[in-house]
Amino acid sequence: MNNFINQSNKLLSFALIVLLLQGCGPQTRQSSLSSASNQQNLEYLLKQAQKADPDRKSALLVQASGLLVLERRFEKSQELLIRVNQQLLTPDQMDDFHLYYGETLLGLEANEASLNQLKTIVSPTAKPIHWQLRYAQSLSDSYLANGNYFEAAKLRIELDDLIDDAEVLRANNEKIWQALSEIETDFLQQLITDFNSQRMNGWLEIVYINKRWGYHPQKLLSEIDTWKKRYPLHPSQVNQPATLQKAVAAEEYKPQxxxxxxxxxxxxxxxxxxxxxxxxxxxxxxxxxxxxxxxxxxxxxxxxxxxxxxxxxxxxxxxxxxxxxxxxxxxxxxxxxxxxxxxxxxxxxxxxxxxxxxxxxFGLPVEDEAIQSAHRAFEKGYRKAIAFLPDNTVGKRAEETFREYFEQMGGELVEVQKYKDAKSLKTEVQHLLGVDSSMRRKKSLQQLLGRNLEFEMRRRQDADFIFMIASPAMGRMIKPFINFYYAHDLPVIATSMVYSGKKKPQTDIDLNGIEFPDIPLLLSELPDFEQTRTVLKETQPQALDARGRFFALGFDSYRILNQLAILKAFPEYRWNGLAGELAVDELGLVHRFLTWAQFNRGIPNVTKEREIKQLETQANIEQDKLEPQSSNIN
CATH class of the missing domain: 3.40.50.2300 (Response regulator)
Known part of the structure; x- marks a missing residue:
């Protein structure tokens, strides 16, 4: 029996070594020298484990698992560790075991089990500095994965004096920033106490400042300058996290x-x-x-x-x-x-x-509205969409963007029906709603039975709403067809194209029920915009219809240009303009966040307006400032 067990163990060891050697190549690109070194060490350890006695074998498997973790081969590492006889390990080796098992479980997203393993380690300070660094980094990552952000940051902050490599320091600071940024703003402020080290309070304060003033770049930069005077030698100034680098480097454009x-x-x-x-x-x-x-x-x-x-x-x-x-x-x-x-x-x-x-x-692309339509539908609980779009490039771009974002959120675009002109709208709406199939079934039954039948037409039931792009004139024809074909209760979300920009209750009553986004200049009920519309009604009334979207584009482009670099550094910030709340992404694209309204009795009523998060608005136009005050225009 013992011979059988020994023979089985040998076969198991051999099979395990073969399995590991087949898949020991790194999954991430490391330097070829480092990868080759790990591979050689791993092969050596596994060969030694194959012929070692039980006491030595367990220790070798633990060492091999540590190398596998560095290669991010977590499943293979776990296969080794579950075969380790922990009773044969010394206390020092047990700490290695818990470290590598904790890292392995973290890599496998078993976050709670990972933290339990790492917290079991008894004597980390008895280990070499490089081991202590690895342990503290892994414990911090495990705390972060388990939602204990303060402890995750605290461990990293305490590592600062042990790290002598600039790249490692920079990566460590990024981790501190990441962890503290997850903490609620108010709680961050409460954590700043005299019981902390100056280094800890410096970190808490700079992250608090970034979160507190992230929607007001100028105030943020001012607060950062004040913070830098309080903490002139703080580690985050020496090796700045990427977010802080962008904030500090951002400057206004000052063109002449x-x-x-x-x-x-x-x-x-x-x-x-x-x-x-x-x-x-x-x-x-x-x-x-x-x-x-x-x-x-x-x-x-x-x-x-x-x-x-x-x-x-x-x-x-x-x-x-x-x-x-x-x-x-x-x-x-x-x-x-x-x-x-x-x-x-x-x-x-x-x-x-x-x-x-x-x-x-900075433009008025249909893609922005397609994305916001997808988000609006999803937040209203709609998960299945059908789309009625023009058969042109705008319709194609809108379809691609809407589909991508709606399905990314978990929705489904069930069907897309394209239309070309008013003549075919009736047939195309029938097809969109599936009533043409119902009509064909009726005709087939009548032919089969040889007599007329009483028939109740039914529309499709697999859609929660319709995403539509149409001009006001086309919309006034499409929506009555939708209502007629038993889909009066099916919500319709359209783009701003459906609104002429002027309130026309008598003609737009056929648009009742359609919800759409548009620029605040035309829709917003906030006082600044109402005042602006009053001024423009007297001075530039043409800006209060569909052409107003281009007026707003020009107005905002001039007002925002000196802020562009700052906005790019703070993509979460929203700048309030006539064309919407504006944000600039890392590619320099200006995105618009619009006001939502729904036609009721032919008049658009605001259904959603984003809260203004900055200290002042840039959307107000004053009449006495519309007269020329300088001659520097040619």
């Missing part, structure tokens, strides 16, 4: 001469001139309009290539460019190898394949 590239003649002249009106209005709204940058306008429609007015603007001394507007013009400029001055384009490319760190893109 702004070149605006717009089509002011030709087929896009009406759009270009409306954007121009918005830019000029914003220029005169500035508190320092008398010393404001000089504005120079260049008509891109007068040149065969957008590069001609762009280069002329640079030659004229422009240190900031607004525009161009069309995607063709924008692509022409972005294809240049380098761009000498910052630029805020007034459109957005679908593909971001350009490497110009000082280029920002």
């Amino acid at each position: 001469r702004i070149a605006v590239l717009l089509p002011l003649s030709g087929k896009n002249a009406s759009i270009g001139m409306m954007i121009q009106d918005g830019i000029i209005a914003a220029h005169y709204q500035s508190d320092s309009a008398n010393v404001a940058p000089k504005l120079s306008f260049y008509d891109t429609a007068r040149s065969l290539s957008a590069l001609t007015p762009y280069q002329q603007a640079i030659d004229d001394g422009a240190d900031f460019v607004l525009g161009p507007l069309t995607k063709e013009s924008l692509e022409t400029v972005l294809n240049q190898e380098s761009l000498p001055v910052p630029m805020l384009a007034l459109n957005r490319m679908e593909e971001q394949r350009y490497n110009h760190p000082q280029v920002f893109q």
